[in-house]
Amino acid sequence: MGELVERLRAGLPDGAVAVDPDVTAAYARDMAGFCEAGEPAVLVFPEDVEQVRFVLRTATELRVPVVPQGARTGLSGGANAVDGCILLSLTRMNRILSIDPVDRIAVVQPGVVNAELSRAAEAVGLSYPPDPSSWESCTIGGNIGTGAGGLCCVKYGVTAEYVLGLDVVLADGRLLRTGRRTAKGVAGYDLTRLLVGSEGTLGVVVEAALALRPAPGPQLVLAAEFDSVDAAGAAVCEVMAAGHTPSLMELMDATTVRAVNEMARMGLPESTRALLLVAFDGPDQRERLAEVEALCKAAGATGVVPAEDRAESELLLQARRLSLPALERLGTTMIDDVAVPRSALAAMLNGVAAIADRHGLTIGVVSHAGDGNTHPVVIFDAKDEDQTARARTSFDEIMALGLELGGTVTGEHGVGLLKREWLARELGPVGLELQRQIKAAFDPLGILNPGKML
Template sequence: MISSDSPTGPEQRIGSERLIARLRSALGEKAVVTDPDVLDSHRNDEATFCAAGVPAVLVRPGSTAEVAEVLRAAGEYGVPVVTQGARTGLSGAANAIDGCILLSTARMNKVLEISAEDQVAVVQPGVVNADLSHAVGEAGLFYPPDPSSWEMSTVGGNIATNAGGLCCVKYGVTGDFVRGLEVVLASGEVVRTGRRTVKGVAGYDLTRLIVGSEGTLGVVTEATLALLPAPEAALTAAATFLSIEDGIAAAAAVMASGLRPSLLEFLDGPTARAIQNYRDMGLPADVGSLLLAQSDRGPRAAEDVAAIAAICTAHGAVEVAEASDAEESAMLLEARRLVHAALEPLGTTLIDDVAVPRSRLVALLHGIAEIGAKYDVLICCPGHVGDGNMHPTVVFDRDDPAAEARALEAFGAVMNLGLALGGTITGEHGIGKLKRQWLEAELGPVGLRLQREIKSVFDPAGLLNPDKVFL
């Protein structure tokens, strides 16, 4: 609960009152919220261990013009702006800072156009990923990016973090489908980046620059997204192994075989056992790893699944299940979808998302086990094995300060391990507040300086999400 008498000086209070009056004049009474309870409920995203400040106001603009008015007002009063979508992020990128304007894109939730001829959709940032997928599906088209939060997360938030998902192994991440953007800059100016066409190399690629920038360069108010023809029916295979090595070797063999699975997911032994304890999935007590693969090639899917099953058997799978229809496929995939629910009863979770080259996955998983032993915490590791993006999840008792301290050290050790193996500290969740202290280790001092200089070009006063990404 935010206190209604937060300490502020007279000048700051008068300035805040004038700012709010200006915002109400531009957006209307209902779009400007100062109720302390509402502000409190919008202070943070889903990340743990990321501080959140006390915002001055929450605004819900309904158009690009209104977003521009908000940013112009913020500039005049020198007030920072934190843009929020559905607040399902896991890095603290949407967390409030003291005295800021929270800019919610929730009202900007229209699918403006779906073109079967151009195979594009034009959408506002507040459109929920699942709603977009259903809408384009009715037109016989497909929008592949599908983060785990797809039924809640918004396209704008997906763009802000360049979100991935289960289908990345075949189709790629959000940025691979963003053709163009409409963006409001800190100055209130509106710029269009990219284009509707498939090809285009006129000037620097500002679209790619905005994607993944976590609200630090501008506010996305419209996106032109590439679509694909709807995929054919999919079938799934699930294989159980006694070791991590066998499961990873099977995944590598699947990727090297020429097959293009539409999904290739991995669960290590601790994760698989947590799922089995949560719900009986018939997994053996000595399970070392579980591999889930899917083909969406319709009549050829059964052939693909059989080939994947044969590869898994050749690499030591003790059990392989092949789905014969959509219902069986959904049952096999249930283990992957139960991960978060299964880990929740074990304690507080701190979710990482390091990515490494596939050739270094075994080293990553062995290193994670060593880190867990060193810091005396449980680390479970599900992930998108097809593209090397794993989600080591530290599980601990938050009521135990010593356990919490060890968990935070283990979290950092996992990121250092990922970098040492030639990987990245974030494959799809972003930097936000959670990972700022490790950014220079990945980018190097020159790379970090260039990124700061780019930020200053877009946002000279440093008002857009100022405490995120960079320390």
């Protein structure tokens, strides 16, 4: 490792290489629980593409694993160190290179924070719609690596739908440009889509061309209370079957509602079994909300509260934004990420409640109901070995339930270390073999983020 550090220091600027164990340990893992992290050999902070290429060439020559990292807000262990690796932090490559309001394209480096890009686009009347919950700290490179989503995916889609092209450094240091910067283009295999969601196992993103959209304007929100998850699930189905495309449709179960009340004293109805939030933007938003209100009441809503203005809308949405912090106050959390067909949403939530009862655990569920993406949050005492074991078992049972309902083991958080076994079950032997062949084509030595995903 002495040769590795010496060569990296010789080829990178002062301050770009860190070997202090306290510093490297602080970067050794993301925010996932139940995921081990190894001891990295060195942490590097490249500032441009050529420095990234140098690091990858050095790693290839010395056969050293490389773990690319963004802000480490991930929840699957995808950014966790492996023993003896180079931690490649891309946070210093954080420039917005251009925003073109005619072609509606932003070109950015991977370390740009999602919220910073959103604000820069807004300044010229445009928007970058993907909005993960950690948007104030997560980076575009990390969003691309995990295929991140957010609250507004039901109308505006996920990260993959906005990535037009990528500059990627391969394991041997070669620079690959994928995709295009035109409104349409279908030349060749779609390597851009392949790289989105690959979690740094195929290459290191060093630049991204991203599609922007016209700014949608403020949302108006409606909150509907239900005395059963089944009624709330039926309302979600009715809203979508009626042809509506809300800008947001979120569902909170009773456990989450109580946790938010305890934390923020928001006065949410404690009797509710499910709280549904539906929002619309655009000129006809009040008419749409009125139609959804009628659909919710027909499905069995016990109360419906439409916001009168933007301030009231923000107050209602605050409850959803506080969901995770409120649940985290109750103990150690393991945050799941299972997406099911919308028609199976109620079955998923009821199944999770049964799992919680069976194992004597608290599990709160918040869902991007509009696209069936559920986030069960398993709460336990990490110091209690029995509770920890039950939490792990409940996690596996939730994964199995999602697949049984025709779903997928991750809608937006990625696979990382946490769900490798479950990805194999979802893909099947033929799919897994082909994905491993793709990995080998991009990274024949297997040095890029080894042990993740496959």
